[in-house]
Amino acid sequence: MSESTEKSRGQRLIEKLEYKSANAWEKIPVREKVFQFCDGYKAFLDKAKTEREYVKEAVLLAEKSGYENLDKIIAEELPLTTGDKIYRVVKNKAIVFAIIGKKPIENGTRMLGAHIDSPRLDLKQKPIFENTDMVFLKTHYYGGIKKYQWVTIPLSLHGVIIRKDGTSLEINIGESDDDPVFTITDLLPHLAKEQMEKKLGEAITGEGLNSLAGSIPYDDKDVKEKVKLNILSILHEKYDITEEDFLSAELELVPAFKAKDIGFDRSMIGSYGQDDRVSAYTSMMAIFHIDDPEYTSVCVLTDKEEIGSIGNTGAESRFLEDFLADLCYLTSKNYSDIVLRRCLNNSVMLSADVNAALDPNYEGTHDKLNAAYMGKGIAVLKYAGARGKAGASDAHAELFANVRKLFNENDVPWHSTELGAVDKGGGGTISRYVANLGVDVLDCGAPVLSMHSPFEVTSKVDVYSAYKGYKVFLKKYE
Numbered sequence: 001m002s003e004s005t006e007k008s009r010g011q012r013l014i015e016k017l018e019y020k021s022a023n024a025w026e027k028i029p030v031r032e033k034v035f036q037f038c039d040g041y042k043a044f045l046d047k048a049k050t051e052r053e054y055v056k057e058a059v060l061l062a063e064k065s066g067y068e069n070l071d072k073i074i075a076e077e078l079p080l081t082t083g084d085k086i087y088r089v090v091k092n093k094a095i096v097f098a099i100i101g102k103k104p105i106e107n108g109t110r111m112l113g114a115h116i117d118s119p120r121l122d123l124k125q126k127p128i129f130e131n132t133d134m135v136f137l138k139t140h141y142y143g144g145i146k147k148y149q150w151v152t153i154p155l156s157l158h159g160v161i162i163r164k165d166g167t168s169l170e171i172n173i174g175e176s177d178d179d180p181v182f183t184i185t186d187l188l189p190h191l192a193k194e195q196m197e198k199k200l201g202e203a204i205t206g207e208g209l210n211s212l213a214g215s216i217p218y219d220d221k222d223v224k225e226k227v228k229l230n231i232l233s234i235l236h237e238k239y240d241i242t243e244e245d246f247l248s249a250e251l252e253l254v255p256a257f258k259a260k261d262i263g264f265d266r267s268m269i270g271s272y273g274q275d276d277r278v279s280a281y282t283s284m285m286a287i288f289h290i291d292d293p294e295y296t297s298v299c300v301l302t303d304k305e306e307i308g309s310i311g312n313t314g315a316e317s318r319f320l321e322d323f324l325a326d327l328c329y330l331t332s333k334n335y336s337d338i339v340l341r342r343c344l345n346n347s348v349m350l351s352a353d354v355n356a357a358l359d360p361n362y363e364g365t366h367d368k369l370n371a372a373y374m375g376k377g378i379a380v381l382k383y384a385g386a387r388g389k390a391g392a393s394d395a396h397a398e399l400f401a402n403v404r405k406l407f408n409e410n411d412v413p414w415h416s417t418e419l420g421a422v423d424k425g426g427g428g429t430i431s432r433y434v435a436n437l438g439v440d441v442l443d444c445g446a447p448v449l450s451m452h453s454p455f456e457v458t459s460k461v462d463v464y465s466a467y468k469g470y471k472v473f474l475k476k477y478e
């Protein structure tokens with residue numbers, strides 16, 4: 001034994017000088033904890049398939065963890081003091097949590113930011129049409145999808161319809177075992193000669209993404225579109241809605257399958273919507289599992305990231321700034337705009353978003369030296385962007401150094417990555433919008449395979465590493 005463990009001079013020098021990222025499973029001693037945490041994550045994924053459902057479930061969990069609604073506190077003119085836990089819901093599609101820290105808020109906050117919208121198929125405002133005795137729902141896809149992945153799979157319908165009289169109806173069809181589902185058909189191979197010769201991106205068209213929704217005719221020989229009438233009649237009877245009510249609705253078709261373990265060793269998770277609910281859930285759990293932080297802790301979960309972070313629920317809007325302004329106002333004796341400005345400029349954020357894991361089935365997409373890997377822990381991304389870093393929020397070396405030190409000292413499995421090889425494509429996160437406010441921001445999150453597909457894959461050890469890293473950041477980042 002003693003002979004084989006003796007290292008040569010060169011081996012010792014390699015250990016001292018070379019940087020190598022390790023397999024995270026070898027660094028996490030208690031695997032039970034990883035699996036347990038991921039069971040909670042999977043259950044949450046099944047309950048929160050849309051941004052609205054996420055917010056609703058998050059409020060339930062937050063209130064159980066002792067969080068109070070900030071707008072209620074404001075309305076009742078209650079004070080806000082150190083250790084208080086609060087949340088704010090933004091238009092039912094985004095949510096912010098905070099714990100008031102021991103230090104004054106103008107010393108800055110420690111923030112985690114993720115997004116809770118995912119690519120999907122939205123119903124058009126006039127979705128229903130009949131063709132050859134079948135009824136279809138027209139869709140307009142949301143976010144970057146490969147359209148061919150969304151046909152011939154079971155889809156569930158989620159969302160909200162605001163009726164003519166202003167009452168609101170929540171829709172969730174296709175999640176229970178006895179619910180019907182929806183689906184978009186594809187051509188049989190026997191007749192697909194022309195389709196198969198098309199480019200992958202053109203074989204399925206956007207206007208062709210029409211979902212099957214019924215086929216029984218209404219019993220009246222004088223009516224022209226009998227199947228459509230029958231569907232409208234069912235909808236009217238069951239939900240008290242008419243066709244016009246779809247105009248004031250937000251309905252999303254999402255994959256109907258549930259989150260599952262992948263592999264003989266159950267080491268990975270397959271599910272819809274892990275971009276970016278894996279980061280949203282791990283950040284949210286991180287803030288739920290800490291008490292009395294030095295700096296005010298914030299976790300902001302935004303909407304519309306997949307289409308550019310726009311609108312008043314997206315990261316480009318001012319809802320985060322307004323939330324912090326309220327915290328400054330309620331915790332400072334003499335509020336002025338400068339308190340908020342100082343708070344922002346002294347704040348640090350980990351922008352929690354997924355990373356593109358290297359897929360060995362597709363060579364050449366990544367620079368292997370700088371790729372994100374499955375099972376190597378949370379992936380830290382100094383910059384994203386495309387074509388010469390355009391559009392990137394490039395984290396400062398000083399910030400990277402602080403996070404690196406923090407993760408190393410607290411045994412958080414992590415590795416440094418880039419979003420794919422140079423000039424192969426690219427992307428961005430919410431980091432640049434928050435950086436615009438003066439906040440120091442660094443991107444980091446779990447690597448994902450099949451990103452933006454109906455069944456995205458993560459490694460459980462990376463999910464757990466992300467949770468651990470986010471928690472350490474809120475608790476210990478100086």
Ligand code: MN
Binds near residue numbers: 115275276305353
């Ligand atoms: Mn994302």
Ligand code: MN
Binds near residue numbers: 275306452
């Ligand atoms: Mn995305």
